[in-house]
Amino acid sequence: MYLTLLNGTGYIFDVDDCMDLRTKHRIMGALVGTANSRGWSTSEAALPLALTNYETQLLIDEGIAVLVSKVVDLSKQPDSAKLMAYKEEFDRRLLAQADALKAEKLRETKRHVDKILNGKRNKLLQQGKTAEAAQLYTDRIYDTDSLKYRVFHDLWKRGKYVTAGDAFGADFLVYPGDPLLYHASHIVIVQSTPAIRPLELIAKVRLSVIVNKRCVFAHATTAGNQIAYQTVAWSNPSK
Amino acid sequence: MDGANLIGITSKRQFLSATDLIVERHAEVETPAIGLKRTSIEGTPAEEEELKNAYANLRRQLSARRIERQAGRAVAHWHEDQQAAEVLRKDGKFESFGYSKQGKLYLEYYEALFLLELNRLQLEYCEMIVSVEQAYVLLLGEAASEKFNNYLVYSTLSRAGYIVVKHQANTTTSTSTAAVVTSEHCIWALLDEALGHKPVPAHIKASSLYKATKERWSEVKQQIMSHQTTTLEDDNSLDFKFETRKRKAQSQPQEQSKRICRDKPTKSLVNHLKAEPSFKKFQEIFEKLDIIQLQLTDDDSEMNKELRHFKISFDLHLHNEGFRRSAPKSPTFSVVILPTDEPFPTHDELLQCWRQQLSHAVPLLVISVSESKQIQAFLYYIS
Numbered sequence: 001m002y003l004t005l006l007n008g009t010g011y012i013f014d015v016d017d018c019m020d021l022r023t024k025h026r027i028m029g030a031l032v033g034t035a036n037s038r039g040w041s042t043s044e045a046a047l048p049l050a051l052t053n054y055e056t057q058l059l060i061d062e063g064i065a066v067l068v069s070k071v072v073d074l075s076k077q078p079d080s081a082k083l084m085a086y087k088e089e090f091d092r093r094l095l096a097q098a099d100a101l102k103a104e105k106l107r108e109t110k111r112h113v114d115k116i117l118n119g120k121r122n123k124l125l126q127q128g129k130t131a132e133a134a135q136l137y138t139d140r141i142y143d144t145d146s147l148k149y150r151v152f153h154d155l156w157k158r159g160k161y162v163t164a165g166d167a168f169g170a171d172f173l174v175y176p177g178d179p180l181l182y183h184a185s186h187i188v189i190v191q192s193t194p195a196i197r198p199l200e201l202i203a204k205v206r207l208s209v210i211v212n213k214r215c216v217f218a219h220a221t222t223a224g225n226q227i228a229y230q231t232v233a234w235s236n237p238s239k
Numbered sequence: 240m241d242g243a244n245l246i247g248i249t250s251k252r253q254f255l256s257a258t259d260l261i262v263e264r265h266a267e268v269e270t271p272a273i274g275l276k277r278t279s280i281e282g283t284p285a286e287e288e289e290l291k292n293a294y295a296n297l298r299r300q301l302s303a304r305r306i307e308r309q310a311g312r313a314v315a316h317w318h319e320d321q322q323a324a325e326v327l328r329k330d331g332k333f334e335s336f337g338y339s340k341q342g343k344l345y346l347e348y349y350e351a352l353f354l355l356e357l358n359r360l361q362l363e364y365c366e367m368i369v370s371v372e373q374a375y376v377l378l379l380g381e382a383a384s385e386k387f388n389n390y391l392v393y394s395t396l397s398r399a400g401y402i403v404v405k406h407q408a409n410t411t412t413s414t415s416t417a418a419v420v421t422s423e424h425c426i427w428a429l430l431d432e433a434l435g436h437k438p439v440p441a442h443i444k445a446s447s448l449y450k451a452t453k454e455r456w457s458e459v460k461q462q463i464m465s466h467q468t469t470t471l472e473d474d475n476s477l478d479f480k481f482e483t484r485k486r487k488a489q490s491q492p493q494e495q496s497k498r499i500c501r502d503k504p505t506k507s508l509v510n511h512l513k514a515e516p517s518f519k520k521f522q523e524i525f526e527k528l529d530i531i532q533l534q535l536t537d538d539d540s541e542m543n544k545e546l547r548h549f550k551i552s553f554d555l556h557l558h559n560e561g562f563r564r565s566a567p568k569s570p571t572f573s574v575v576i577l578p579t580d581e582p583f584p585t586h587d588e589l590l591q592c593w594r595q596q597l598s599h600a601v602p603l604l605v606i607s608v609s610e611s612k613q614i615q616a617f618l619y620y621i622s
Contacts, residue, residue, distance in 0.1 A: 003377070004375075005382055006376065006379065006380075007379070007382075007383045007387040008382065008389070011375065013375075018301060018551065019297070022297075023294065032300075032391055033371070034353055034394045035305065035356075036303060036358045037267070044300070046300075046356065047371075048371070048372070048375065052610055052611070066246075067250070069381060070374050073379065074373045075376065075377060078365050080365060083365070086367055087366075094309065097257040097261070099257065100257035100259060103258075115462075122565055134245075134246055134247075136246055138552070163611060164312065164609070164610040166609035166610050167613060176278075176280045177277070178290060178293070180293045180294070180297060180586075181275070181276060181289060181290050182277050182280070183276045183278050183294050183334045185278065219569070
């Protein structure tokens with residue numbers, strides 16, 4: 001899978017890639033395109049899918065995708081031969097549509113037209129595929145030694161669905177399943193030290209209780225290079 | 240990067256066949272109603288079905304095509320060297336889009352991308368129609384920049400129903416350009432210049448009254464500074480002496496005063512002073528003056544150095560207020576987009592940003608775009 005380098009991170013423009021990332025690799029990203037539909041609501045997002053830089057880094061580290069820079073290829077001037085070919089191809093497609101439009105009107109003769117169209121479609125499919133030259137982008141997108149990235153990677157490896165946690169003022173949100181269908185179950189706060197200040201603890205835990213989630217503090221263990229988690233749940237002794 | 244890193248990618252881009260095009264040309268993608276989310280995985284068949292449907296819906300939503308008749312879209316050409324999209328053919332309402340330069344209409348990068356994604360614009364580069372991906376690369380660029388967040392905010396606000404235009408920094412409001420310049424305008428412009436550090440608008444400077452007003456202005460200023468008495472002086476000069484002696488409270492029988500208090504609870508002790516002759520004199524003076532709140536209370540030349548500068552990116556107008564690009568009124572809100580990871584502006588920074596506007600009545604809308612590309616907007620009213 002190829003990620004297009006934009007805004008210093010990876011972007012996805014393909015539906016299949018986007019669905020694969022979600023269903024196979026539990027990477028959500030954010031849809032940032034403007035949907036070509038009437039009305040407006042936040043659910044009507046469209047491709048491209050913008051990944052956070054730690055998501056991009058994880059996909060590269062796990063060998064799921066490569067990040068490529070297409071700026072040279074996409075902004076170079078086409079030579080005259082390529083331009084000619086493009087125009088011919090364009091005209092051919094328009095002409096094919098003329099045929100098809102006629103076919104739609106002449107429904108009675110559709111059977112005969114179908115054969116011609118099929119032939120043309122196969123031909124077009126073969127010609128429509130062009131090769132793009134893209135540059136592999138090898139620079140690091142996100143600091144893999146940073147605690148935030150290590151926590152993200154660790155949670156992801158545990159099979160969780162992890163997204164950015166800014167909606168709740170935290171670092172990450174953890175979901176039991178695809179966020180499309182499930183509420184987040186945990187709010188994750190990355191801590192540089194295992195010690196938590198009392199006021200901070202109260203604030204974070206109270207928030208998580210109100211939104212019906214567990215509060216998780218994540219920090220690096222002092223000895224090993226592992227991530228330790230501390231989950232806080234509310235208990236009401238009067239009940 | 241060197242040539243060794245070059246890889247060939249078989250493009251996934253393919254064109255729809257003519258028949259598919261015709262089938263899908265009027266397809267409307269509806270956003271399916273999403274039911275309540277679940278809190279935990281139970282592994283029931285109903286749950287699996289739900290998830291399957293959700294994925295199918297998402298896929299359908301994301302697979303929406305942008306199909307239009309060949310002549311049904313506006314056409315623009317991308318000039319890579321100028322980094323500008325020149326409109327070659329307009330189509331549909333173009334009222335709130337673009338800017339004119341040397342008789343040609345150009346689109347800002349966010350306008351071009353917005354129209355392109357709404358299937359209203361066909362962007363061409365080197366005589367070839369660009370793909371959405373190519374448009375992102377050409378219009379927003381590969382490097383990390385504010386353009387991406389600007390576009391997101393532009394798109395969201397536009398779809399929310401606002402007319403979003405680039406912030407107008409140096410044009411005057413239509414109300415003042417339309418009216419004939421009177422000496423009152425000159426005085427206000429001069430006041431703005433002196434107190435608000437705003438340049439005097441060109442049309443006021445051009446007025447014949449401007450010079451005379453300015454001369455009179457400096458004359459008055461001189462008079463005030465040197466305490467010279469002029470003909471304007473009141474003949475019954477003021478006696479600013481206050482009576483500092485203790486005053487007797489109005490002696491009244493206790494029961495009576497209680498009743499008065501009940502009857503007129505609003506009468507306070509302060510009101511007793513209203514009968515004093517000095518109060519009347521002050522009242523007369525104040526009635527003669529227009530009292531204007533001084534907006535600059537500080538000498539901010541030194542303070543400015545430590546303040547971060549926030550740029551106003553967009554002006555927001557409402558549709559029902561009769562927006563015209565040629566003569567924009569003062570906007571409903573001015574939009575400031577916070578750079579990533581930048582803390583919110585402090586009171587002083589906000590004030591500085593607010594002052595750079597033409598009309599001080601316009602509240603600031605400070606927008607932050609979070610990591611998950613959610614947009615949060617905070618409206619600041621400054622009184």
